[in-house]
Amino acid sequence: MTMANLKHLLVFILFLLLSLLGKQSMADDVVRAGIVLDLNSTKGEMAKSCILMAVSDFYAVNSNYRTRLSLFIRDSKGDVIGAACAALDLMKNENVHAIIGPQRSTEAKFVAKLGEKAHVPIFSFSATSPFLSPNHNPFFIQTTQDDSAQVKALATLIQAYGWREVITINEGTDYGNDLILCLIDAFQEVDVRLPYRSVISPSPKDSDILEELNKLKAMQTRIFLVHMCASLASKFFVLVKNSGMMSEGYAWIMTQGLSSSLDTIDSKVLDSMQGVLGIRPYIQISKGLEDFERRWKTNLTSGKTNYKTFGLNLFGLQAYDSIWALAMAVEKANIENSSFLKQNASESKVDLAAIGVSEIGLRLLNTIASTRFQGLSRDFYLVKGQLKASTFEIFNVIGQTKRIIGY
Template sequence: MMTNQKHLLSFFFILSLAGLGSIQLSMAKEVIRIPVGVVLDLNSSVGAIAESYMTMALSDFYAKHAHYRTRLDLRTRDSADDIVTAASEAWYMMKKEKVQAIIGPQRSAEAKFVMELGRKAKVPIISFSATSPSLSQSRSPFFIRTAFDDSAQVKAIAAIIESYAWLEVVLVYEDTDYGNGLIPYLVDAFQDVGARVPNRSAISLFSSDAEILRELGRLNSTSTRIFLVHMTASLGSKFFILAKKIGMMSEGYAWIVTEGLSTLLDPVSSEAKDSMEGVLGVRPHIPSTKYLKDFMKRWKKANKMTAGPNLFGLWAYDTVWALAMAVEKVGIENYSSMKRNVSTNPASLGTSAMGKTLVETVLSLKFRSLSGNFQLVKGQLEASAFEIFNVIGNKERIIGYWIDQQKGLSRQLKFDSSEAANTDVKRKLKQAIWPGDTTDRPATKKLRIGVPVKEGFNEFLKVEKNNNISGFSALVFFAAVNKLPFPLPHDFLPFNGTYDNLLWQIKAGKYDAVVGDTTIVANRSLYVDFTLPYSESGVSMVVLVENNERGNIWIFLKPLSLDLWLTTGAAFIFTGFVIWVLEHRVNSEFRGPPQQQLGMIFWGESGEQLVKISARNLGFCGSYPDTELHCKFSLNVNSAEIAACIY
């Protein structure tokens, strides 16, 4: 009996241990599902792609981390591209479904309202696509951006403007928080590289085709031909189709698109992409890794699509991974003890006790993500290198990279220090194909140059046929243009009127410059800037020189005419003959052979002239008062010596 009782007790003990083990095993396998809200515009290309990327992110993450005790429970809501709907869906999930975080919303205008709800409820708002610089963690400590701030790209865009030596750029952007938020940063960046914004155009999302065409016509009437477009895909695709329709996608124009449109070229229609032929774009560089290639292969197969990687989709994928890691790090024990503080006010959201810890954990994460390196700085993804691409047909050709502010532009992602000191754009970027299928770089604009039309003296400037110009001022202008490192298209516009009125046309905006023999005076300098003077003003006499006779040994004969020289020679001979006649009889020196007598005729004449010159000189010396000079001349004709002795 005692033996049976012992066996029975042993059986119950073993059974108890087995039951306890099964309970512990069951508890070990139990997972906690963390509700997370997702607010997207499911009818948009970004929303649809992001949802598919996030679905695969959940599957991939928990396949790799099957031992984690937490699971994200994504609850997706459609914002229907409406700010109020996005805010109401976020409020409902915070209030009714007690979500611990919200991924989204998709657009910056929506995020502006939802982040305020998150701040009051202490629920993290994590957006992968709201890139407006006006949104930041400084405005709401519960806002996290797992994407680049739009302002990160302005240095790359400014470097392109500087490399092509464009002096003016027209900004075209959508009239939303997303579009308006970047404009101040662009203007400042352009000023840093010596470019200005003479015109800008804000286009509403609700603009009709006729309204957009009217605005394009206004832009086309200006002289600037360099445009920067900052829009999302929905408006941008329609804009470029209409721009091509009125001939603004032809030779002479240059178009640059920002990251928002550059990252969405795959979803746009083929008609829109055809209209963007020759456009330059800027977008973040995505490292091509084996992990990314494997993901894209699986994604294309699952969704039956052929599009390449979508940047916003990759950021959505990384956001899910980051949030899943953070939830696990917060810990299941902490989550079970964190109860939602619910207010008795029906309109109140209450506050989440988990929110602050979750935000701090997400901000501290660092890991190798699908899009590159995941590391948040000041509440947003740290910027990396940017690609500069050229739309050619249905493809985008990479023509260079912007590495960082110190290294600037480079043809290759691997920086070459020899490129840094080179200012030639051909050494920094590959050859681009511009609108109109040309390799000729578009200029900023055609300068309207006024030239004076006048009668009389035209050597400085003369207006020829077809408004061509010639003359000294024209040659100076053409020489200066040829020295420029970039082309300078221009038109000469003849002007009939005074020089003051001609220069005033620059102030009035009708001309960009004036070429001519204009005088620099004080009152004109009040409204125009002059170049350095290239010719002195004043009255001068110009004598025409037929030929250069500096090397002519007979140049000394030029002061007197031929008749005067002949008369002088004849008088010289006649005087010598008279002296010979008078001296021949009494002076033996004038006798002898004929050649000796002929020589004495000329030499005697020369000696007499020398005596006269010497006498005049001595007479001048004796003109000083209180000075007594006694002179005696001795003339020896044979030895040709003249002596003057002073006693």
């Protein structure tokens, strides 16, 4: 090879290297996002697996996108303090520009205030309190239906069965209490009375539940509306059956949060819930959803040696869709070289005063609000920072399945 040809070859190789580096840099505008989950809970484990698959799926479909989400996962440890510390750490030390989570409404209320202070949008796919309104928490986005969306459907269901009195049974938390306040007005409109409200401690002894059940057995009303998380319901319904209150003459209804979590409940517990009515958002089955569920099960079983079977539910699908919404918004907002404006220097990981303010937070928030696409669970469409209400389906628990009886 002559010196002239060698020179041309070297120039060509240099050109190729520069082109490759240029393409790489175009796809390396990284936007940092935080994930706050209770990693010791079934719902948290499921959500994490769906979120990681969502990132992989999104960029496989949109390989030409200039931006990329970089995720930082933190454990809320299942309580308000843990969730708050995790969010503070993510904002102060990782400079995340959005957070997915936390799971519970009590945790989300506090984290939403932190998001407002730092101009960091907070997505929650499972915090359903109707009092987490964007009117009071402008940087909070509910990528799930809030509990008030089901109120009219519940009232209509009870009216259709001709029941005139209902006793509500809820857990003694913000999640449990907030819905009951919304139910009172809706039931009055259809002339349904609430003669008694039963409140169960979120961490009760069996004797406490049995004492309350004996009190309910002594009352004339035999129609019960149950609003509690899946872990408490697992203990509660076993004791209900053992007390003889699943027999003929009693009727039990579950609200949407519990109805949507039945796939995480042990099969032995479902045996104690036979005949219970449930109400939950309708999910249209599609080829995309069936394909995802098949891949999700494969990934989960291959990645865990001590795998415990549980099904994919609405909250996992909403976690998946939340990532797609954020990834779309990040690209659409044309974010480059994003940074935080630091307010105070501090060595503490959880110093509230040391949180900076995201320079892109407001722009990202506005872009998210206008993002719309066909998600796995439904059409992703936000109305004033909340997922638009959908059709509800009514079902009976029969064996290990849910038999649809109406919409």
